[in-house]
Amino acid sequence: xxxxSARMAHLFDPLTIRDLExxxxxxxxxxxxxxxxxxxPNDWHLGTRAVGGAGLxxxxxxxxxxxxxxxxxxxxxxxxxxxxPLRRIVRFIHEQGSVAGLQLAHAGRKxxxxxxxxxxxxxxxxxxxxxxxxxxxxxxxxxxxxxxxxLTRDGIREIVxxxxxxxxxxxxxxxxxxxxxxxxxxxxxxxxxxxxNQRHDDxxxxxxxxxxxxxxxxxxxxxxxxxxxxxxxxxxATDWVEGxxxxxxSIALARELTQLGVDxxxxxxxxxxxxxxxxxxxxxxxxxxxxxxxxxxxxxxAVGMITSPAQAEHIINTGQxxxxxxxxEFLRExxxxxxxxxxxxxxxxxxxxxxxxxxxxxxxxVPVDLDRLKSCFEEQHAIPERYSSNSVL
Ligand SMILES: Cc1cc2nc3c(=O)[nH]c(=O)nc-3n(C[C@H](O)[C@H](O)[C@H](O)COP(=O)(O)O)c2cc1C
Numbered sequence: 001x002x003x004x005s006a007r008m009a010h011l012f013d014p015l016t017i018r019d020l021e022x023x024x025x026x027x028x029x030x031x032x033x034x035x036x037x038x039x040x041p042n043d044w045h046l047g048t049r050a051v052g053g054a055g056l057x058x059x060x061x062x063x064x065x066x067x068x069x070x071x072x073x074x075x076x077x078x079x080x081x082x083x084x085p086l087r088r089i090v091r092f093i094h095e096q097g098s099v100a101g102l103q104l105a106h107a108g109r110k111x112x113x114x115x116x117x118x119x120x121x122x123x124x125x126x127x128x129x130x131x132x133x134x135x136x137x138x139x140x141x142x143x144x145x146x147x148x149x150x151l152t153r154d155g156i157r158e159i160v161x162x163x164x165x166x167x168x169x170x171x172x173x174x175x176x177x178x179x180x181x182x183x184x185x186x187x188x189x190x191x192x193x194x195x196x197n198q199r200h201d202d203x204x205x206x207x208x209x210x211x212x213x214x215x216x217x218x219x220x221x222x223x224x225x226x227x228x229x230x231x232x233x234x235x236x237a238t239d240w241v242e243g244x245x246x247x248x249x250s251i252a253l254a255r256e257l258t259q260l261g262v263d264x265x266x267x268x269x270x271x272x273x274x275x276x277x278x279x280x281x282x283x284x285x286x287x288x289x290x291x292x293x294x295x296x297x298x299x300x301x302a303v304g305m306i307t308s309p310a311q312a313e314h315i316i317n318t319g320q321x322x323x324x325x326x327x328x329e330f331l332r333e334x335x336x337x338x339x340x341x342x343x344x345x346x347x348x349x350x351x352x353x354x355x356x357x358x359x360x361x362x363x364x365x366v367p368v369d370l371d372r373l374k375s376c377f378e379e380q381h382a383i384p385e386r387y388s389s390n391s392v393l
Contacts, residue, residue: 009317039077050096066078086173122144134155165224235253241273286321349366351364
């Protein structure tokens, strides 16, 4: 069923997931901006890419706890204070006809590190770093990264609850998509990969045990997030290292996540080891999206070195994935969908302010129809009791 409909699809066709319609299949991939103070967003965040006409504009990795930030300057959603400034950004994105999505994250053993343009490795406490860097096992990413503490069961439970609380806040802020960040060597991926997870309890060892933390996070978020709204999970489909996490495990995981109410797997790769070698090139991760889509029967997003309209259209049109996520190309060209649609001779809406520059057949932007999901968001009054911070899972 999935495959049949996608074979016919084009890049700028709408995509419906649960009760939400995306105007097209060009999604902005999450990108850290390292530009927050106390996790709060500011005017730097996101607006341009909505003007550019992406179907989904996703935030950067947004920390569910302060110690789950990658750098001290990461975006966060660990307190109610984060909701109002996010709401303002979300409102703008929806007015532009793009759906606003939020990526929920915990950096695990890669936390408390420098933002890229200020060097590498751990940030000392004197410069805003922190001591409580947590991971499945006490193994640092590299020698220059913080030595993490192995999480206790209570610690895991608190993080799962923090994901649920963050999902609730994302809902309050008006986001309509959540993506759980389970990739790139951050906390959830650290549990998945036998290279970073060397626990001997029921969170380590077997596939079932290593995937437990992610399954618990998914369940907690799904229960705190409206039933009619989409939930995505980003994974690293492979560690690119013998003996690590691999595509076969990703397919098995995707099958389980479908059962737990995940709608799309965003298929990235790598990040768990500093020196893993992988064949970076045009569309190099797209085969993962295709295999997972075919074998787990779930919607997938393709990401990684997708830059040209013809390449993106081909991926969608041949049913390799259901959406394209682009990161760096959106930094180079925030209005990529506008020029890509023109090149592909497909239709995309333009901001009314820009219509005089648009091709003759362009139509004016229509804000996202929030009413369709309103009642379901209003019903979500609270985090389910079992995920409130003082209850036991
Ligand atoms: C500046 C920058 C920041 C990024 N931050 C995140 C992030 O917060 N979360 C995430 O899942 N991926 C992040 N990524 C990875 C991208 O989402 C994407 O997967 C990767 O860049 C490959 O896509 P591309 O070839 O289109 O750039 C980041 C990439 C860049 C360039």
